[in-house]
Amino acid sequence: MGVKEPSDVERVRLSIISVEEALQMYKDAETAEDRERLLGPLREKMMEAAMGTDTNGAAAGIRNGSSVAVAPPSVSGAASAVVPDAPKIEAKEVAMQPPPTLTVSAPVAVQKEEAKTDNIDKPEQKSPQAPLAPIPEDIAALDDVNQQLSTAAMRLDAQTVTTLLQSNPGVHMDEETTSSAFRAVVNAVDRAEVRDEPIPPSVPQMLHHIFDADLKHLLTREKITKNVTCMMPQTEGLTTHGLNYVFDDGEHKNLPLEEGRRCEDGNCCDKCSRNIFPTFALEDEINFDTFPGLNTLTFNDVEKVSAATIIQFMRLIERVRRTMAHEYGLDLKTLLPLQAYSRKYVAGTTQKGGGGGEGDFVTLHTDEATHGGYHYSCVLYLSTQGEDFQGGDFVFNDPKDPDEPEEDIRHMSLEEQLRRTGRKLTPFHPTRGAAVIFSSGWENMHEVEKITHGTRYAVPAFFTTCPVPEAAYTQMVAGKPKTDEDIADDWLHLLLAHRPESPMEGAGRVRELLMKWHYMCTPLSWH
Numbered sequence: 001m002g003v004k005e006p007s008d009v010e011r012v013r014l015s016i017i018s019v020e021e022a023l024q025m026y027k028d029a030e031t032a033e034d035r036e037r038l039l040g041p042l043r044e045k046m047m048e049a050a051m052g053t054d055t056n057g058a059a060a061g062i063r064n065g066s067s068v069a070v071a072p073p074s075v076s077g078a079a080s081a082v083v084p085d086a087p088k089i090e091a092k093e094v095a096m097q098p099p100p101t102l103t104v105s106a107p108v109a110v111q112k113e114e115a116k117t118d119n120i121d122k123p124e125q126k127s128p129q130a131p132l133a134p135i136p137e138d139i140a141a142l143d144d145v146n147q148q149l150s151t152a153a154m155r156l157d158a159q160t161v162t163t164l165l166q167s168n169p170g171v172h173m174d175e176e177t178t179s180s181a182f183r184a185v186v187n188a189v190d191r192a193e194v195r196d197e198p199i200p201p202s203v204p205q206m207l208h209h210i211f212d213a214d215l216k217h218l219l220t221r222e223k224i225t226k227n228v229t230c231m232m233p234q235t236e237g238l239t240t241h242g243l244n245y246v247f248d249d250g251e252h253k254n255l256p257l258e259e260g261r262r263c264e265d266g267n268c269c270d271k272c273s274r275n276i277f278p279t280f281a282l283e284d285e286i287n288f289d290t291f292p293g294l295n296t297l298t299f300n301d302v303e304k305v306s307a308a309t310i311i312q313f314m315r316l317i318e319r320v321r322r323t324m325a326h327e328y329g330l331d332l333k334t335l336l337p338l339q340a341y342s343r344k345y346v347a348g349t350t351q352k353g354g355g356g357g358e359g360d361f362v363t364l365h366t367d368e369a370t371h372g373g374y375h376y377s378c379v380l381y382l383s384t385q386g387e388d389f390q391g392g393d394f395v396f397n398d399p400k401d402p403d404e405p406e407e408d409i410r411h412m413s414l415e416e417q418l419r420r421t422g423r424k425l426t427p428f429h430p431t432r433g434a435a436v437i438f439s440s441g442w443e444n445m446h447e448v449e450k451i452t453h454g455t456r457y458a459v460p461a462f463f464t465t466c467p468v469p470e471a472a473y474t475q476m477v478a479g480k481p482k483t484d485e486d487i488a489d490d491w492l493h494l495l496l497a498h499r500p501e502s503p504m505e506g507a508g509r510v511r512e513l514l515m516k517w518h519y520m521c522t523p524l525s526w527h
Helices: 008-028 032-051 057-063 075-080 087-092 145-154 158-167 175-194 202-218 249-253 307-328 414-420 470-474 484-496 503-515 517-521
Strands: 224-228 231-233 257-259 272-277 336-340 343-346 362-365 376-381 389-391 394-399 423-428 435-439 446-448 451-464
Touching: 008 145, 008 175, 145 158, 145 175, 158 202, 175 202, 175 307, 202 307, 202 484, 202 517, 249 362, 272 307, 307 336, 307 376, 307 435, 307 451, 307 484, 307 517, 336 503, 336 517, 414 423, 484 503, 484 517, 503 517
Parallel strands: none
Antiparallel strands: 224 272, 231 257, 272 435, 336 451, 343 451, 362 446, 376 435, 376 451, 389 451, 394 423, 394 446
């Protein structure tokens, strides 16, 4: 499709947008050296705008994969749609600094062992080589490839990032560059919403690079793994074809088990484990000021949630998915989220209803017994024990080894004695940013002890390896995405449209979101 030649008035307005984008990159620069490098292009854009002769604005927008629109006549009005500190859309903007290292001081009561399920016989999944886009001259002129990556990320130039990464094996976006890329994504989404435009394809393209980088960063951090024998009930039919069982404490821990992985209708790995990541998310990634509502988010109700918070929540859940695929040697496209939400636990309250409701404890259970499709589980913590709440340990509850001595529990209440008799309890003390990832079978029975004071926030997420029937995609208004524009449209309509909807409409949207998750979070070449 051709691009219509802009009129003189439109040319001036496009020049203003061009100046604002150059100014944004200058403001986002992390070092004095970067600002000095960007000062020349900024001055050139300002001179071109003043003379009304900038003819490159439209071309630059198309090159970056974004839509070009006419800004309002007022310069100050246009600036408020782009510059992060503009008061009109301040609530939707992200102003993150390079993330600091999160120090976890609470003890981790899980035995540290050599991981056996770490990326089992699974090569790193890579997209095939595609024709590479040329690198813009000003970026190519930079001597260091990391500076080139940083500049391209700030510009939301996903195609240049792709070219640089594929042309330089072993190079990846560092945490600072990844943060810059995320800010560029959020700014682009907010601009599109203010102007009532489609989300540019460069947004999901850059998000795919961010997701890749997130996993690389996580794999350099501490991980504590305990391998366990997969277990399933001896009795047949407890969860067959959707029959969901929730046992009380006494019944559940005494359930006769045998070795094996049930994984009903799925394609699970035959290895089971428990993985503790003390720093799964950095402090800046779960900051409630930067991401308001992150601790209360559900996909069913996102109308009034900022784009920054929604995208960050998706980013965290996708990090979980990729981590599970890596740890258990699963093909990424076979693993999909069935449920993920933020949950609030409040001392002195009783949970009413299903997941997401407030309560001050969680009884002993097995995730796969609760829902036959739950094959892998995660809990990401948004609060720290001892600071935000008291009590509330996450506890793995196992049969005690016959050779282990019995602990003295005579001073405990009768209820606690019954809970502990013949059992080995392994508590984990939650800290902000930590995550527990584990196989969802009966080898990992667990509970949450009663919270005695304060409020505990966490994000439970459950994943399945059950395939989505192809017929489900054909029944959607828009089926599987076939182009980058289709992927961008799915991000908009399934997550970021901020439109009112009925509960039934919301449920249908979320169901489609979860079925399309892999197609939204990976490039076309991975589909």
